[in-house]
Amino acid sequence: MATLKLISLGCSKNTVDSEVVLAHVLPAHWTLLPPDSAKHPDVLLINTCGFIGDAKQESIDMILRSCMLKGKGRIKKLYVMGCLAQRYGQELAAEIPEVDAWFGVREPEKVVAAIAGGETAGAVDFNPERRVLTTPGHYAYLKISEGCDRQCAFCAIPLIRGKHKSRPMESLIKEAEALVGQGVKELILVAQDVTYYGLDLYGRQCIADLVQALARIEGVRWIRLQYLYPHSFPEDLLRLMQTEPKLCAYIDIPLQHIATSVLHDMQRATDREKTMALLHKLKAALPEAVFRTTLIVGFPTETEAAFEELKDFVAGFRFDRLGVFTYSEEEGTPASAMQDIVSAGEKDRRADEIMRLQEDISLSLNEARVGKVFEVVIDREEGDYYIGRTRYDSPEVDDEVLIARADGKLQIGGFYDVRITEAEIHDLYGRVEQAC
Numbered sequence: 001m002a003t004l005k006l007i008s009l010g011c012s013k014n015t016v017d018s019e020v021v022l023a024h025v026l027p028a029h030w031t032l033l034p035p036d037s038a039k040h041p042d043v044l045l046i047n048t049c050g051f052i053g054d055a056k057q058e059s060i061d062m063i064l065r066s067c068m069l070k071g072k073g074r075i076k077k078l079y080v081m082g083c084l085a086q087r088y089g090q091e092l093a094a095e096i097p098e099v100d101a102w103f104g105v106r107e108p109e110k111v112v113a114a115i116a117g118g119e120t121a122g123a124v125d126f127n128p129e130r131r132v133l134t135t136p137g138h139y140a141y142l143k144i145s146e147g148c149d150r151q152c153a154f155c156a157i158p159l160i161r162g163k164h165k166s167r168p169m170e171s172l173i174k175e176a177e178a179l180v181g182q183g184v185k186e187l188i189l190v191a192q193d194v195t196y197y198g199l200d201l202y203g204r205q206c207i208a209d210l211v212q213a214l215a216r217i218e219g220v221r222w223i224r225l226q227y228l229y230p231h232s233f234p235e236d237l238l239r240l241m242q243t244e245p246k247l248c249a250y251i252d253i254p255l256q257h258i259a260t261s262v263l264h265d266m267q268r269a270t271d272r273e274k275t276m277a278l279l280h281k282l283k284a285a286l287p288e289a290v291f292r293t294t295l296i297v298g299f300p301t302e303t304e305a306a307f308e309e310l311k312d313f314v315a316g317f318r319f320d321r322l323g324v325f326t327y328s329e330e331e332g333t334p335a336s337a338m339q340d341i342v343s344a345g346e347k348d349r350r351a352d353e354i355m356r357l358q359e360d361i362s363l364s365l366n367e368a369r370v371g372k373v374f375e376v377v378i379d380r381e382e383g384d385y386y387i388g389r390t391r392y393d394s395p396e397v398d399d400e401v402l403i404a405r406a407d408g409k410l411q412i413g414g415f416y417d418v419r420i421t422e423a424e425i426h427d428l429y430g431r432v433e434q435a436c
Contacts, residue, residue, distance in 0.1 A: 004115065005033040005041035007066075008134065009059050010049025012190045012226070014082055015134060016143040017108065018047045021081075023130035024112045032132075040074035043115055050083035050160055053328035059084045067098035079103065081111050083160045105161055128167075129175040136379055138413030139186035139395060140179045144172055144210065148192035150229065152256075153267040153334040154296065154327060157192055164192070166201045173213050176220070185413065186222040186377065187214060188394065193229040195237065208236040215246045221415065222246060222377075222391055228253045230278055231269045238285055248391045249289035251282055256296045258313040259306035266299060267334065272309075279317065290392040292321035297354060298347030299327045300338035307350050314357055320365055321398050322358045324351045359425050366399065366423035375436055376401050376418040378410050386410045388418070390428075401428045408432065 004025060008018040026032055033041050044066055048059035069075050077100050085092070086104035093102050103111045109126050133140055147162040176187055191197065198206025207225075214223055223246050230253050241247055257263055260271040282289065297307065314322065326347040329336050376388040379395065385402040393399050401418060403410065410416065410432065418430035
């Protein structure tokens, strides 16, 4: 059988796109090699990210390394798909002719056709609900929409993936049922903005209706939402978070900044006063919730005073999870026309300062969890430990719970009550009390 290796870079939405392609290729007598396999495949497919400078560079570096392997005869065919190909495909094709074909984000059928071989693939009944999971079998990402209608000045996503397009609720429920039938217990709903779901199809925000329908599926244990835009937060979703036990009290809300002047220049459709009012409202309604956010430092109009305001905000609100990006110019966006007053070195300094502050906060919050019992799902084994997560942590980006393997055998994908015994900045250590 011919062999295929997939390297999927970037966000969880890319992961879903990759899994859909695999579902339509693998039945055609292909063997899938793991990404870390030492074996060289007949076909290598790279799904790229084109969101920010570092991600684009990672994708280009991977492509160039793969071209070297192809030049040595270790790869027969090399295909590139995804955001980077969507945005720069023509230019890259001219500069890197070793790649056999480039495919944008709207061309999954063409990717399948290229891999499976022309006419054979043309006979495939392409169905975006079909997936071959690349995540552990107990959790899966469910992409509920494509693109974005927001016009944030720094963001190229609307240029790459187009306007917001919700998937029909019936299709999402059918896909979720199929995933649960395969053993999935945690559904992670992903979109550029999950709160926007349904506006284009149903004339109103329908994310709460979708979550309620998914929660009724027998076998679903946790539902997690990524990401919640801080403008026009749906009231019915907030009420559902208070009452639906399957919906994790996990507020993933990318604020980007707090200074009104910077938010205005970022075209975020909000300001400091409205942002603080929303955060306090969410905290009051959901006292047990954890809050995750991402920030951008070094935006072209971020003054030292605006940065100090951001730093004071981080210190005062004490986010459970926080990530920082340094601003990188994206051609074609409104921010690319602004005069950048912040040097690269200053951007790095500001990011480091925020992260040092957040590390102290994260350690303090984690230490407060010592002695408490949390429901934990086991994701994998690693060295001497089982690695798990609480319902307050998303895979790959948040804290993990380490449980010594010497304490007893646990089931991957199993749920356990775990008492926290020790805390670090990004990790917790625990002891199983009982299965749950």
